Amino acid sequence: MNTMCAMAQILTHLINSSLILDRVKMPSCFGAIRNRMISTHKSKKKISDYYRVLNLEEGCSVEDVRESFRKLAKQYHPDSSSSAADSATFIRIEEAYRNVLSHVMEQTNARHNIVEETEEEEKFKYNTPQHRHYLSFEGVGFGTPSQREKQYRQFRADRATEQVMEYQKQKLQRQQFANSVTVKDVRQSREQKITQAIERLVEDLIQESMAKGDFDNLSGKGKPLQKFSGCSYIDPMTHNLNRILIDNGYQPEWILMQKEINDTIEQLRDTVLESRKKLGNPMTPTEQKQWNQVCEQFEENIRKLNKRINDFNLIVPILTRQKVHFDAQKEISRAQKIYETLIKTKEIEDKNSNDNQGEEKTPGVKTGFLNWINLWKLIKI
DSSP states (O other): OHHHHHHHHHHHHHHHHHHHHHHHHHHHHHHHHHHHHHHHHHHHHHHHHHHHHTTOOTTOOHHHHHHHHHHHHHHHOTTSOOTTOOHHHHHHHHHHHHHHHHHHHHHHHHHHHHHHHHHHHHHHHHHSOGGGGGGSGGGOOOSSHHHHHHHHHHHHHHHHHHHHHHHHHHHHHHHHTTTSHHHHHHHHHHHHHHHHHHHHHHHHHHHHHHHHTTTTSOTTTTSOOOOOOSOTTSOHHHHHHHHHHHHTTOOOHHHHHHHHHHHHHHHHHHHHHHHHHHSOSSOOHHHHHHHHHHHHHHHHHHHHHHHHHHHHHHHOSOGGGOOOOOOHHHHHHHHHHHHHHHHHHHHHHHHHHHHHHHHHHHHHHHHHHHHHHHHHHHHHO
């Protein structure tokens, strides 16, 4: 009986202790909530004060904030000639401008993201059947399409990282076991596969040429085969392959693209030079406006040509054949210098022609004058 009474007293003491702890803890939780609410209220109040400093209301645009800051800066900047210039006031205005601009941009981005997510959800909700939602993004992720897209991007980044690590691991293994029997067998099997692929390609080309009738009326038909001519370092199979490709008019893609780039830049240079010739020297305001339009169009064409050069540099097999980008401003300056040179050459030619005409007129005048003197002598006699 005494034991049971002691246990009852211990339980009562523990219950009272827990209640006391709960009473002690509760005010701290409420205090944290109260402090958070006070800080939030203070931040909202501070933002309202910043809006009041800039003479703005909440919900304004970024342009309104910048325009208000310009007006107040002109009025209160210490270096301005205004009578109301004050450095302390300008510091408050600048602080308010930074905080209000950040607040407005955050609100604008939040509204924009909400609108985009709503539109995307509505689009997928009503246009895409429900059972097809998870056929995109390789079935990765869950949630809205925008959330699944973000998760899929992260999944692709992780997968790429794993692939890079696996590649580096295999590379180190190959370097460590470069002379092993397994690696040599793999290398030999790869070379054998490449050789077999080339042989199949040659065989297909031969069969195609035979189907076209290219082997029907050959010049050396019925005669012994001649030895291979040309470079002695090329094996007969490669020689035959190159000969068949050349006979069928085949040209590599990078050669055709190189010719296209060269023809395009020459055409663009001729076009901008002809456009400059059509304008006067010096140019009137109207002609200057036309020339500016021609230059803008030329810069756009050069931008497209540089993209084509990027594609060319990716496929060209020889490093020294790669091309650099064309500079539109340098090309325009080049066309202007050519035009000035043509103008100077034309002026020199006109001057020389005028001098030649003057030299031709002078002997004629002298001859006429002498003839008139002789006639006058005859009249006097």
